[in-house]
Amino acid sequence: MxxxxxxxxxxxxxxxxxxxxxxxxxxxxxxxxxxxxxxxxxxxxxxxxxxxxxxxxxxxxxxxxxxxxxxxxxxxxxxxxxxxxxxxxxxxxxxxxxxxxxxxxxxxxxxxxxxxxxxxxxxxxxxxxxxxxxxxxxxxxxxxxxxxxxxxxxxxxxxxxxxxxxxxxxxxxxxxxxxxxxxxxxxxxxxxxxxxxxxxxxxxxxxxxxxxxxxxxxxxxxxxxxxxxxxxxxxxxxxxxxxxxxxxxxxxxxxxxxEGVDNVLARHRILSAATKEGVRALGLDLFGEGREKAWAVTAVRAPEGIDGNELVAKVRADHSIILAPGQGPLKGKVFRIGHLGYYDRFDIIRCLAALELTLHSMGYPVKPGSGVAAAEQVFAARPAASADPTVR
Ligand SMILES: Cc1ncc(COP(=O)(O)O)c(C=O)c1O
The missing domain is CATH 3.40.640.10 (Type I PLP-dependent aspartate aminotransferase-like (Major domain))
Known part of the structure; x- marks a missing residue:
């Protein structure tokens, strides 16, 4: 399509x-x-x-x-x-x-x-x-x-x-x-x-x-x-x-x-937390020190046996979602999910779903919906968008 x-x-x-x-x-x-x-x-x-x-x-x-x-x-x-x-x-x-x-x-x-x-x-x-x-x-x-x-x-x-x-x-x-x-x-x-x-x-x-x-x-x-x-x-x-x-x-x-400076920052914090929980629930390791502060981009270690660049290319080819590969010494070892700017919770859920499907197709064991479920739990713990504009 x-x-x-x-x-x-x-x-x-x-x-x-x-x-x-x-x-x-x-x-x-x-x-x-x-x-x-x-x-x-x-x-x-x-x-x-x-x-x-x-x-x-x-x-x-x-x-x-x-x-x-x-x-x-x-x-x-x-x-x-x-x-x-x-x-x-x-x-x-x-x-x-x-x-x-x-x-x-x-x-x-x-x-x-x-x-x-x-x-x-x-x-x-x-x-x-x-x-x-x-x-x-x-x-x-x-x-x-x-x-x-x-x-x-x-x-x-x-x-x-x-x-x-x-x-x-x-x-x-x-x-x-x-x-x-x-x-x-x-x-x-x-x-x-x-x-x-x-x-x-x-x-x-x-x-x-x-x-x-x-x-x-x-x-x-x-x-x-x-x-x-x-x-x-x-x-x-x-x-x-x-x-x-x-x-x-x-x-x-x-x-x-x-939207308001504080509200935008709160939105980034929540989207980042949901992304990280989703990735962890898939059994993947986050990369870098002080991860919880990384509200702009989440870096993830590619799982054993899977090349990060290939994963990024396949998410794009199969699901039209553009993630970022690792740079320099992290090439192939890490991939990155950007969540800064014009994003809401369903962008994160869609991205995690695409990641699950792609990892599965590359032979990595995935329990379908586990990353998405973990992200939803992060969102569910916050007030609904209609009640709190900071969590759109
Ligand atoms: C931290 C940082 N500094 C500098 C740049 C360079 O910006 P540009 O590509 O707009 O020249 C970037 C772009 O990704 C960046 O992320």
């Missing part, structure tokens, strides 16, 4: 029709009050979700552009920067810093481990550093790093902290100003349920101060140019913005804020 495939990868995530329709609207000219109001609303919505009163800059780029902007604006060549690497995206932040000639001190973890504050402190004690770059959600392993705890030691050392929250912002609790984060990077295609193509970067006063002496080359991603344009009477971007994506993002943020 000709039905669209269902995304259950940790980004891009499904986009509500209302957001897609907004993107089909006529363009708003980008110099003038119409776009000014649009950019202001998107910026202020992001500030609410990042819990920051710092400037938030919006780029037409994927999340990686936002990460690159951090290196270009904060550092000078040979500045020392500490980068915990516990997966694919930690590696990426480190690689960008290397590409710009920074003196990169990685803290290397086995994939699946969480960053330890003591290690960050030790790396900062070893020699002066300009900044620490870390993920909140390391999407390749599902692990949530404790930004609050790391921020405390980084602040103590008087060093800047930049957080890649691309796959966690909006899905996992975040308190930019409360934790003292200098720079937060987000992307449109994850928990916000908008289409890919926008990156967001918040910049603290201390980070602005650092940009004044940082000499790395920058042009498209020059934060100061974005701030100067935003500060006009009608806020603008310095270059032609992705107007259609911004129209979609505005609707995505309205939906998000109408």
């Amino acid at each position: 000709d039905k669209p495939e269902i995304l259950m990868s940790p980004g891009p995530t499904p986009v509500p029709p209302e957001v897609l329709l907004a993107q089909a609207q006529p363009l708003v000219y980008h110099r003038g009050p119409g776009y000014g109001a649009l950019l202001r609303e998107v910026t202020e919505g992001l500030q609410q979700i990042m819990k920051t009163s710092n400037d938030v800059l919006v780029f037409a780029s994927s999340g990686t552009g936002g990460l690159e902007s951090v290196v270009a604006n904060l550092l000078s060549p040979s500045d020392r920067v500490v980068v915990p690497v516990a997966g694919y995206f930690g590696e990426r932040f480190a690689k960008i810093a290397v590409a710009y000639g920074a003196d990169v001190r990685t803290i290397d973890y086995a994939w699946g481990q969480a960053v330890r504050t003591d290690d960050v402190k030790a790396a900062l004690d070893e020699a002066p550093a300009k900044a620490v770059f870390m993920q909140q959600s390391e999407t390749s392993t599902g692990v949530i790093h404790d930004v609050e705890a790391v921020a405390a030691v980084v602040k103590e050392a008087g060093v800047l902290l930049a957080v890649d929250a691309v796959s966690s912002l909006g899905a996992v609790p975040y308190d930019g100003d409360g934790w003292g984060v200098d720079v937060t990077v987000g992307g449109s295609q994850k928990a916000f349920s908008a289409t890919p193509g926008l990156a967001f970067v918040s910049v603290s006063p201390a980070a602005w101060e650092a940009t004044k002496t940082a000499t790395n080359p920058r042009f498209y991603f020059d934060w100061a140019a974005y701030k100067a344009s935003y500060d006009l009477k009608n806020p603008e971007n310095p270059f032609t913005p992705a107007i259609s994506l911004m129209l979609g993002m505005r609707v995505a943020l309205r939906r998000y804020l109408d």
